[in-house]
Every structure is written in structure tokens, then in C-alpha cells.
Amino acid sequence: MKKRVLTQKRAKVTEEEQPKMENQGTEQEGPNPAPTGEMENKPGIAPEFEKLVKDHEELKDKYLRVYADFENFKKRAIKEKLDMLRTAAQDTITALLPVLDDFERARQNAEKEGSTEKMSEGVLLVYHKLFSTLKGLGLEEMVSADQVFDPEVHEAITEIPAPTDDMKGKIVDTIQKGYKLGDKISATPKS
Numbered sequence: 001m002k003k004r005v006l007t008q009k010r011a012k013v014t015e016e017e018q019p020k021m022e023n024q025g026t027e028q029e030g031p032n033p034a035p036t037g038e039m040e041n042k043p044g045i046a047p048e049f050e051k052l053v054k055d056h057e058e059l060k061d062k063y064l065r066v067y068a069d070f071e072n073f074k075k076r077a078i079k080e081k082l083d084m085l086r087t088a089a090q091d092t093i094t095a096l097l098p099v100l101d102d103f104e105r106a107r108q109n110a111e112k113e114g115s116t117e118k119m120s121e122g123v124l125l126v127y128h129k130l131f132s133t134l135k136g137l138g139l140e141e142m143v144s145a146d147q148v149f150d151p152e153v154h155e156a157i158t159e160i161p162a163p164t165d166d167m168k169g170k171i172v173d174t175i176q177k178g179y180k181l182g183d184k185i186s187a188t189p190k191s
Helices: 002-016 018-027 036-041 045-086 090-111 121-136
Strands: 139-141 178-181 184-187
Touching: 090 121, 090 178, 121 139
Parallel strands: none
Antiparallel strands: 139 178, 178 184
16 A cells, blocks of 8 residues: 555645746755767877776786685695695604514514414514504505515615526515605615
């Protein structure tokens, strides 16, 4: 019902005061919007507009570059943090490698034929638990026997004649095991 009242009042104002409003139209207060043709006639407005558009495009380009740099920084920071978490215990693991090597040598001596040394079950359990714990932290034993020698990965002590032709350029014997922690190579620290 309110709509009808408002519509009727508008109609009355429109019919009754139309001549008055036509006269008032010439005396409007505030800035008049300039007709589109008038802007083109004023000198200097078009070049200013073009300059503003150019500045806008330059700022937009700078913004996009800064945004891309920031996104790259975030990705790099996340990757570095993950790498740090993966290798956080690297010093501790490297310090435990001699203990692991000692266990391994003791086990090998106990398993040799004619050895008087015997390794108890409890010591073997401790060895396996230590090895599995370090393996759970990302430590991997490097297999080097009968592998092609790679100076980036292996360290040579001496060069000996190959027993057979198929063993040329391959590792014959391993003096000390190497380990990988993630993608990094860790050797037992030298005393």
C-alpha cells in the first residue's frame, strides 16, 4: 500500500511542479558533469589521461613482479625449512656412526668361522635397534661392493689389479661403510 502512495505523490509532483522544475534545471548546484565532447576540446587532458594509464600499467607490472618474487621466496623458505627438518639430527646421527660401525665389526668377527668371540643376543638386539632407529631417521647404508667406482660418491684408498676383466673399474673391497642421510652422503667421522 505504501508503494501506491509514493507513486501517486510522485505523479502529483511531476504534474504540478513540472514547469517549476524546468526553470530550476538551469540553476543546479555543484559540479556539472562535462559532456564527452568537452573533454576532448580542453588542451592537456588527453595527454594527462594517457600518462595516468601508462603509470597505472607500470605500477601493475611492478606489483605483479613483486608478488611473483614473494611467492618464490615463500616456496624457497618452505623448501629450506623441510630440508632443515630432514637433516636436523645429522650431527647426532654422524656422531653415532662409529658406534654402528663398531657393532658391525663385532658382528662380523663373531660370525667368522673358528672365531672364539661370540656375540650375545642382547648385543645383537641393541645393534638392530640402533640401526633401525637411524634408518627411521633417514639413514641409508650405501652398497659399494662390486659397484662401479664413482669419485663423487666413493673414496679410494688404493688401486689394485682387477682379478677378472669384468671387475675393471669396480670396487673390490670396502674398508669402511658409507651412509646416506636423505640425499647427502655421510661417512663415519675419522678419529
